[in-house]
Amino acid sequence: MKVTIIAGARPNFMKIAPIIRAIKESSKSGNNISYRLVHTGQHYDQKLSGSFFDELNIPTPDVNLEVGSGSHAAQTAQIMIKFEQELIQHPCDYVLVVGDVNSTMACAIVAKKLHTKVIHVEAGLRSFDLKMPEEINRMVTDAITDLFFTTSDLAGDNLMKAGIPSDAIFFVGNTMIDTLIANLDNLRAPDIFEQQQLQSGNYWIMTLHRPSNVDEAQKLLGLLTLISSNAAGKPVIFPVHPRTANTLKDLGDLPANIIFTDPLPYLEFMYLVKNASAAITDSGGIQEETTYLGIPCITLRENTERPETVTIGSNVLCGFDPEKMKNAFHELNSGNWKKGKIPELWDGKAAERIVETLLL
Numbered sequence: 001m002k003v004t005i006i007a008g009a010r011p012n013f014m015k016i017a018p019i020i021r022a023i024k025e026s027s028k029s030g031n032n033i034s035y036r037l038v039h040t041g042q043h044y045d046q047k048l049s050g051s052f053f054d055e056l057n058i059p060t061p062d063v064n065l066e067v068g069s070g071s072h073a074a075q076t077a078q079i080m081i082k083f084e085q086e087l088i089q090h091p092c093d094y095v096l097v098v099g100d101v102n103s104t105m106a107c108a109i110v111a112k113k114l115h116t117k118v119i120h121v122e123a124g125l126r127s128f129d130l131k132m133p134e135e136i137n138r139m140v141t142d143a144i145t146d147l148f149f150t151t152s153d154l155a156g157d158n159l160m161k162a163g164i165p166s167d168a169i170f171f172v173g174n175t176m177i178d179t180l181i182a183n184l185d186n187l188r189a190p191d192i193f194e195q196q197q198l199q200s201g202n203y204w205i206m207t208l209h210r211p212s213n214v215d216e217a218q219k220l221l222g223l224l225t226l227i228s229s230n231a232a233g234k235p236v237i238f239p240v241h242p243r244t245a246n247t248l249k250d251l252g253d254l255p256a257n258i259i260f261t262d263p264l265p266y267l268e269f270m271y272l273v274k275n276a277s278a279a280i281t282d283s284g285g286i287q288e289e290t291t292y293l294g295i296p297c298i299t300l301r302e303n304t305e306r307p308e309t310v311t312i313g314s315n316v317l318c319g320f321d322p323e324k325m326k327n328a329f330h331e332l333n334s335g336n337w338k339k340g341k342i343p344e345l346w347d348g349k350a351a352e353r354i355v356e357t358l359l360l
């Protein structure tokens, strides 16, 4: 069985690493399964791409389509044009896509039109917010997927409501959490930890990169000011995504207790998350990683496609409502944050289950 694995943007890399490892191990023990790794080049900076391959021991991709940045249409189109050629030259039994980025949807469409079966890992997540490009990517991908691997029962319910037969859906757990568990002993402090004299449990970690939060300069400044003034004197460490950096460069003075840094390698970033007293984010993956680690998480979004991080985990949604944010900061500062639990099957073995299922 030949599986072509697609990776394009930062959050994909943690999800494919354990799948590749599981395929290699299965093949070593005599099973007929091999992979080809295609990097679309959606993310290309060392800090958003290369460092993840190095640290997570992801093999060098067999091919990099080098599509780079562009509008949604331009980027999606480029990925489709280049991946079509790639798949014609290197046919396979399955194309495996993960998550919800433009590369996920573009490669799923190409595969299906070339009559190649599509596997979607992290299928069935829904925010029901069609203003998010990722929601469109999820819906389109799931509409043409053949095998659905899910991180929660709820994701399976979403798929069944859309008419997907239950025997195509496999609740296997979370490959992003597989990577976190596999690397917990390897996390290391970034230079900024010592430079800023950070202490475990005495700073916040923050990431913001959604267009709705960061594309408008005044809105971003408003968020930073609110967060800074509610941090009770704690430093707030903010590794800045290039999209956000682009907006920040037009702003003047920024709050002094927010410490800006470049995007960090995985092992350093997760060290900061694990040791923070709280995370503030609009990322999907960080809602899950903080839930696994039991770190309070304030999500600056109106909705989440990962509701179990709120109902079971340590996450709270604040939207863009300053009152909700202030309440959340108050809970945090008074030490009253809810105690979360780890969702079912987030146990480090999702990728093994995926490979076992493929071989059935």
Ligand code: UD1
Binding pocket: 009, 010, 011, 042, 043, 044, 045, 048, 049, 069, 070, 100, 101, 102, 103, 133, 134, 209, 241, 242, 243
């Ligand atoms: C993409 C994903 C988003 C994911 C995020 C993680 C889509 C629709 N969005 O958003 O779901 O949460 O990745 O980072 O697929 N840029 C660089 N270097 C790079 C890549 C991008 O500087 O290596 C800059 C470019 O100016 C680019 C901008 O970042 O225009 C946005 O990149 P893009 O890949 O379009 O989307 P992200 O915002 O990163």
